[in-house]
Amino acid sequence: MxxxxxxxxxxxxxxxxxxxxxxxxxxxxxxxxxxxxxxxxxxxxxxxxxxxxxxxxxxxxxxxxxxxxxxxxxxxxxxxxxxxxxxxxxxxxxxxxxxxxxxxxxxxxxxxxxxxxxxxxxxxxxxxxxxxxxxxxxxxxxxxxxxxxxxxxxxxxxxxxxxxxxxxxxxxxxxxxxxxxxxxxxxxxxxxxxxxxxxxxxxxxxLRRCIGLGSGIARARTDKLDPVTRVVELLGGRELFTGKVVDVQRATTAGFARGTATLQAVGAGDDRDLTLAFQNEHLIASLGDGVSGDEVLVTTPDLIVVLEHDTGEPITTEGLRYGQRVRVVAAPSDPRWHSPAALAMVGPGYFGYDVPARRFDGTTAEGVSVTGVPAVTA
Known part of the structure; x- marks a missing residue:
């Protein structure tokens, strides 16, 4: 077309x-x-x-x-x-x-x-x-x-x-x-x-997928609906976390923006912090004390997206700031990224993280739950 x-x-x-x-x-x-x-x-x-x-x-x-x-x-x-x-x-x-x-x-x-x-x-x-x-x-x-x-x-x-x-x-x-x-x-x-x-x-x-996502967020706001929920629906993903940015460690080194962001939970439920590790893009989302903590939720190559809490506007890694209220969404990547050759190129191990690749729904490549969170069917 x-x-x-x-x-x-x-x-x-x-x-x-x-x-x-x-x-x-x-x-x-x-x-x-x-x-x-x-x-x-x-x-x-x-x-x-x-x-x-x-x-x-x-x-x-x-x-x-x-x-x-x-x-x-x-x-x-x-x-x-x-x-x-x-x-x-x-x-x-x-x-x-x-x-x-x-x-x-x-x-x-x-x-x-x-x-x-x-x-x-x-x-x-x-x-x-x-x-x-x-x-x-x-x-x-x-x-x-x-x-x-x-x-x-x-x-x-x-x-x-x-x-x-x-x-x-x-x-x-x-x-x-x-x-x-x-x-x-x-x-x-x-x-x-x-x-x-x-x-x-x-x-x-x-390109059409981008336009659909962008217009979906805008229409949800106009219709007084939750734009983050709309993003989850369009991506076939799930919402991981709601919280406030309490710390950002970021530096531009060797041509990359590298760092971590810590999010403090808001609302009822698990009160552990969420840590996001990024190299230009978000690579690891984990609950606890960082990527070495007790519960890695999602890793590259699946998508980890940070959205402004109320408007659903996406926030880039360079745009993360202390005090922002955000919601974090995880979603599936193209299935080809989960082949052994692809994981060797873009999986967490390539970036130096000693954790297995974990899909957006909390399962490993073998389909075993690693987070205690029920798998989500896209």
């Missing part, structure tokens, strides 16, 4: 992307500004479903790489967003035909819209994750054997480069160093793939 993305869709899309971003992916407000400006200057963007994609298409993903905390003050330009796309087309010696979101979280759902508007290219209604992850190689195309390189990158100063490496982990390692040297955030494009490869490796209907 082909449809148009106009300025009226941007707010809902950005809000929904901030939900799926699980705290990361960059500030959705900044991305929305860029997308609106590009559409105003160059026209609406054509969104194309994967089933309409020709087999011989040349698809590349577009994204921001770096620490979301930095992007709040170091704003990208439209030129820096399209420079990597032009560089990759020149490097490959053939024109790029379609753009796609590397991830559907935060700003990385709207930066590709800006690029598509300026370049006059169609944008796939799909993405590489179905959520956000902190490292470049952490996309489903990696599991399908699609190379991240050649990778184009550019900054707002006019620096542009193309990186060719032996595998996707080396792309992450080298590009991360470049991103740090270029101010801790750069615009990138890569994962060149055919239409057939895109259909196999990408997550379908991501």
């Amino acid at each position: 082909t449809w148009s993305i106009g300025p009226d869709a941007i707010d809902d899309l950005a809000r929904g992307a901030a939900v799926l971003g699980t705290g990361g992916g960059g500030d959705p407000y900044i991305g929305a500004l860029l997308a609106r400006r590009a559409i105003a200057e160059h026209g609406e963007v054509t969104a194309v479903g994967l089933d309409e994609l020709p087999d011989d298409a040349l698809v590349i993903t577009v994204a921001m790489m770096g620490a979301p905390t930095v992007m709040v003050e170091k704003l990208p330009t439209l030129e820096s967003i399209i420079d990597p796309v032009r560089a990759i087309g020149a490097y490959l010696g053939r024109p790029v035909t379609h753009l796609a979101c590397a991830e559907i979280g935060g700003v990385n759902s709207t930066i590709p819209i800006a690029a598509a508007a300026v370049l006059g290219l169609p944008l796939l209604d799909a993405d590489g994750m179905g959520r956000a992850f902190p490292e470049l190689q952490m996309v489903l195309p990696t599991l399908s054997g699609i190379s991240a390189s050649p990778l184009g990158f550019a900054d707002e100063k006019g620096n542009v480069g193309v990186l060719q490496t032996i595998d996707n982990s080396w792309v992450e390692r080298i590009a991360r160093v470049a991103a740090v040297e270029m101010g801790c955030s750069v615009m990138i494009c890569g994962f060149a793939m055919s239409g057939a490869q895109a259909r196999e490796s990408l997550v379908r209907d991501s």
Whole structure:
């Protein structure tokens, strides 16, 4: 199905992307500004479903790489967003035909819209994750054997480069160093793939899902309904925790926003604190004294989402502040993220946490409950 993305869709899309971003992916407000400006200057963007994609298409993903905390003050330009796309087309010696979101979280759902508007290219209604992850190689195309390189990158100063490496982990390692040297955030494009490869490796209907989430939150508020409950319904997840932010430890290191947030319970029930550990995105949610406490509730790759208590507005990791009243929601990720190869790449062990991967419903990969919470059927 082909449809148009106009300025009226941007707010809902950005809000929904901030939900799926699980705290990361960059500030959705900044991305929305860029997308609106590009559409105003160059026209609406054509969104194309994967089933309409020709087999011989040349698809590349577009994204921001770096620490979301930095992007709040170091704003990208439209030129820096399209420079990597032009560089990759020149490097490959053939024109790029379609753009796609590397991830559907935060700003990385709207930066590709800006690029598509300026370049006059169609944008796939799909993405590489179905959520956000902190490292470049952490996309489903990696599991399908699609190379991240050649990778184009550019900054707002006019620096542009193309990186060719032996595998996707080396792309992450080298590009991360470049991103740090270029101010801790750069615009990138890569994962060149055919239409057939895109259909196999990408997550379908991501943009429409974002719009549905964003508009669902807005409609719930208008109808005097609980927007957090609406998010739970749309995600097929469950509400984990209601509380107040009482501590945030956060630092920008090696191109990531790393840290923990402690939430104090509000209301009747378990009075233990909830600790969220994050690296750009939320990775672990646990009750007790932290990730080494007695009850890990949910881990990456499933979604851990922090929402403002009353409005349901998603809160990014860089937006967490002392005193905020929030509710935490857990939801399932794309099933492909629970394969052994995927867990080796994005599971808690990769990030240094000595805990098994735990699904949104409190079960392990074997379906055994580890939290005493009844499993939830999505």
